[in-house]
Amino acid sequence: MISNLFKNTVALCMRSQNAIKFAATPLRSIHTTSPANDLMEFFDAKKNWGETNIRVGRSWKTDELRIKSNTDLHKLWYVLLKERNMLYTMEHECADKMRLFPNPERIDKVQESMNNIETVIRERNVAYYQLETGETGERPVEDVVNLFGLPDKHKKSEYYIPKHMNKRWVRPYLEHGFINSAAVKRFYRMYKEKEYNIERKARNREFNHVQHLLKRFPDMDMEKLKAEYPNVDIEKAKRSKKARGHFMPKY
């Protein structure tokens, strides 16, 4: 399936800062090995089975992926997918056999690379559609007020009949009534109250924290304090009793 430069290498790109070092070493960019198309591809190479530390490089960055052609990205995606499948299989197998799965961060590295590939491809497609049609070509999203009266994003779907003919789409929406019913209004009011309380508590907590900081570090750089807690009235905190203190705690 994959027979280009990424063959037999894995998604995890080594540090490109090493370029200088590797420019001197002989070129080995093209690998060709006979494919083993069986279920053992879900497992790691046999020599890695007992290993406790399988160290790999970091994940692909978006800037490194932007210089790659679509074909390369497509192939790299499947290399990554196979690697991720392999890692999940090995993780499951290790748990099954009561072993420690070595270097679980590899899963995150592969996932991060895959996310970055998606980002880059999306960028390219959006650029094409915006040039050709003036739209992004992404799935349309609409800002709506949902049945609870809360702002929501409605991801639109594709239908072969228009909305007014589509009974299955219209009916459940109407059954719930209008969103400004008494129940929705009541819910919304209480929801707002809850939200406000959370905000208020966070504000008070921050203010208290600054008071304690002022007590412990009276010579602190006030600009840095202001930068870290922009919503706190520091002059007010300084005047408060809590900020004064009659002894210096140990920490």
Added chain:
Amino acid sequence: MRIFGSLAKKVGDLTIKYSNFPESYVKRSYEQVYWKNPSNYPQYPKAQIARKKYRFTTNRPWTSQFRMQNERNLHRKKVFLEPVGEWSFFKGDRVEVMVGKDKGKQGIVSQVIQERNWVFVEGLNTHLRVVGKDKKFPGITIQSEAPLLVTTGVKLVDPETLKATDFEWRYTEEGDKVRVSLDSSRIIPIPKSAEETMDFKSKELYVENVDKDTVSEAATKITFAPKLRTFEMDIMEEMGIKEDRVPAKSYWY
């Protein structure tokens, strides 16, 4: 609806850089999430029950020691951290100790714990520790360094006068951000050892994993050529897939 913003920013950037792990891995390795609503179901709000306060020490967040130190029922007093703004102390920096029994001595920063505003200076601010003591064996006494606060405990050393100095972050004409000593206006360079991670001492010394890593030659090769095609169109052409069916009229709502 709960706010977990406070949880997100706990681990310092330098710690993540040192670990060489993706941030998501560091996060999932130290977080204690006791309950999480299933995601991607509209009926479930995005709620979770998780530990909110962690005690950060020299134990790195992804280690088992950290987990032991933050066991589920173990809660410790809050640590107040003086805001330091931009972090400016790196491993390998020459600093002068401003407090304690080694006050006035200069040394090299050997470890940085950003979560606590701590630096460890090699061989300074030490105490004696007895390890391995039992009934038959008196134990071995070793010297171990105690942490110093970056706000009050240490000061950077000016490269010209070799004395403790205050400093400022400024931009050079090339646009690089540098630390400038306020004593002699000399740049205090960030040492090479600041880029040391768990895996390598410096980026050049990284030994690649032959089976797993992409060689830098392949990774840095430019294969992109701009074309007026989407990704899908390009791949279809590459694979010789021809699509001439016209999609039926559809409606988005």
